[in-house]
Every structure is written in structure tokens, then in C-alpha cells.
Amino acid sequence: MNNYENxxxxxxxxxxxxxxxxxxxxxxxVAQFRRMxxxxxxERFISVxxxxxxxxxxxxxxxxxxxQKTIVESHTRSNKKNxxxxxxxxxxxxxxxxxxxxxPDGYDADTAEQxxxxxxxxxxxxxxxxxxxxxxxxxxxxxxxxxxxSVSFLPG
Numbered sequence: 001m002n003n004y005e006n007x008x009x010x011x012x013x014x015x016x017x018x019x020x021x022x023x024x025x026x027x028x029x030v031a032q033f034r035r036m037x038x039x040x041x042x043e044r045f046i047s048v049x050x051x052x053x054x055x056x057x058x059x060x061x062x063x064x065x066x067x068q069k070t071i072v073e074s075h076t077r078s079n080k081k082n083x084x085x086x087x088x089x090x091x092x093x094x095x096x097x098x099x100x101x102x103x104p105d106g107y108d109a110d111t112a113e114q115x116x117x118x119x120x121x122x123x124x125x126x127x128x129x130x131x132x133x134x135x136x137x138x139x140x141x142x143x144x145x146x147x148x149x150s151v152s153f154l155p156g
Contacts, residue, residue: 091122096132098125104150107141115139119151 004012103109119138124131138152 091124091133095124097135098132099135099137101137101139102152102155103139104141104152107139107150111141113141116142116149121154 004015007015101109103111107113117140119140121136121138123134123136125134126132136154138154141150142148143150
């Protein structure tokens with residue numbers, strides 16, 4: 001590079017001012033490039049084309065609109081759930097059924113008392129290549145006083 005030791009003080013000051021100006025100019029260029037690259041696209045300046053004609057549109061002054069108060073009536077939302085849901089669909093009648101009857105303790109098929117109802121459970125079972133429905137029937141019985149209901153427990 002250049003040897004600055006042999007220069008006079010005025011020359012050094014002049015050289016220092018030139019370098020300061022060059023640094024200032026380069027910093028401004030870098031700032032402008034950063035704005036062009038990283039700045040918001042909507043903020044870019046679009047210069048006016050001198051060959052484009054101006055539109056002299058006269059508009060009326062817009063008057064402020066008075067606020068109108070509206071009354072909103074409250075309402076309640078209702079849940080539209082189907083409360084009459086019957087559970088899952090029954091298994092098709094075309095499937096073969098294996099019926100098992102389970103009696104509570106002290107009762108069997110030969111008991112003289114009539115059951116008051118039957119609890120029915122159907123389970124879909126599979127043998128490789130074949131489906132069938134395992135139906136478990138559990139009769140309900142009432143004791144002689146009519147207070148206690150007896151039902152067999154489900155296996156499992």
C-alpha cells in the first residue's frame with residue numbers, strides 16, 4: 001500500500017476526509033441494499049411515470065355517519081343430541097347363533113317359577129373363515145317376597 005509517513009499533515013487530513021466520505025457513501029449503499037432485499041415489499045417506492053396522464057377525479061367530501069344503536073336479543077343454544085339412541089345395530093339374522101343360557105344360583109331350567117325377564121348379550125365370534133354370534137341369555141327371577149331380583153353373572 002501507500003506509505004503515509006512521508007505526507008504532510010494537511011495531505012493526511014485531506015486523505016482522511018476522502019476516506020471518511022467513501023466510508024459514509026458505502027454505508028449508505030449497504031443500508032439501501034438491505035432495505036431493498038429485506039424490507040417490506042409494500043414499502044418499495046414506485047416512481048411516477050411522466051408519460052402517464054393524471055386522473056383529475058373530483059370526489060365529494062364524505063360525511064361521518066352517526067352511530068346507530070342496535071339491540072341484540074339474547075337466546076339460548078340447545079343441544080340437539082338424539083336422546084332416543086338405541087345403541088348399536090343388531091347383528092344380521094343370517095349369521096349362525098350359539099345360544100347359552102346361564103341361570104342364577106338356586107335356579108335352573110326345571111324351576112317352577114317363571115322368569116320376570118331375560119338379559120341378552122350378543123358377542124361376535126370368529127372361527128378362521130367363519131363368523132358366528134355367541135348369544136348369552138340370563139333369565140331374571142324374583143324371590144318369594146318379590147324384593148330381590150336374581151341374575152347370573154356374565155363370564156369373563
